[in-house]
Amino acid sequence: MPKERVVDIVEQLTLPILQACDVELVDIEYKKEGGSWFLRVFIDKPGGVDxxxxxxxxxxxxxxxxxxxxxxxxxxxxxxxxxAERPLKKPADFERAVGMYVHISLYEPLAGHKSFEGILAAYDEQQATVEFREKGVVKRVEIPVDAIAAARLAIEF
Structure with a gap:
């Protein structure tokens, strides 16, 4: 069975359980590592899960x-x-992350960069705006949502 189909089926089975437990689904991963298959379900709630x-x-x-x-x-x-470095996948994830430090990877370079790390200043369904530092100067970039390959919260050092 294709991995995508497994993830879709598991998501449908998982959602009612999560709703009853008052937690949200962040991601589902089904992959082979070494000789073993792993089904990973990532959950969260305000204040974090225990x-x-x-x-x-x-x-x-x-x-x-x-x-x-x-x-x-x-x-x-x-x-x-x-x-701590929760993935941002759905629009609601990005909306909650406005004002937070994020890492965004792109399919193609934009403004000379294939990734940006900084504060997610704004988000709508068309673009994410990130404020980042380059050589000590704060810059702002507007990234089209369809150009985002992956995004996650990041820890600022």
């Missing part, structure tokens, strides 16, 4: 996956927080 949240979701999701059995091969299920 081990009890992850355990509760893991137990319920594991039972549901055993019932439906959508994955034909053996795999390891991991439910965890997305961490």
């Amino acid at each position: 081990i009890d949240d992850c355990s509760r979701v893991s137990e319920q999701l594991s039972e549901r996956l055993d019932e439906v059995d959508p994955i034909p091969t053996a795999y390891f299920l991991e439910v965890s927080s997305p961490g």
Whole structure:
């Protein structure tokens, strides 16, 4: 079964569980590492998730996956927080991140850069505006949303 299909099926099985546990889905990853398959479900909530949240979701999701059995091969299920460098995937993720320090990678260079790290100053469904430092000077770039390959919160050093 294609990885994309597995992720779609798992997402549909996961959403009602997350809603009942009052947490949100950040991302689902299904990939092979070494000789083993891993199904990773990243969850979050305002104030962050704790081990009890992850355990509760893991137990319920594991039972549901055993019932439906959508994955034909053996795999390891991991439910965890997305961490400090949470990915930004959905418009709501970007909207929540306005004013925060982010890292954005692009498909193609823009203004001489293939990635930007700085404050997400603004976001709408067409573009993300990032304020970043280059040689001590604060600059601003408007990045078309369809040019973004990946985005995440970042830790500023």
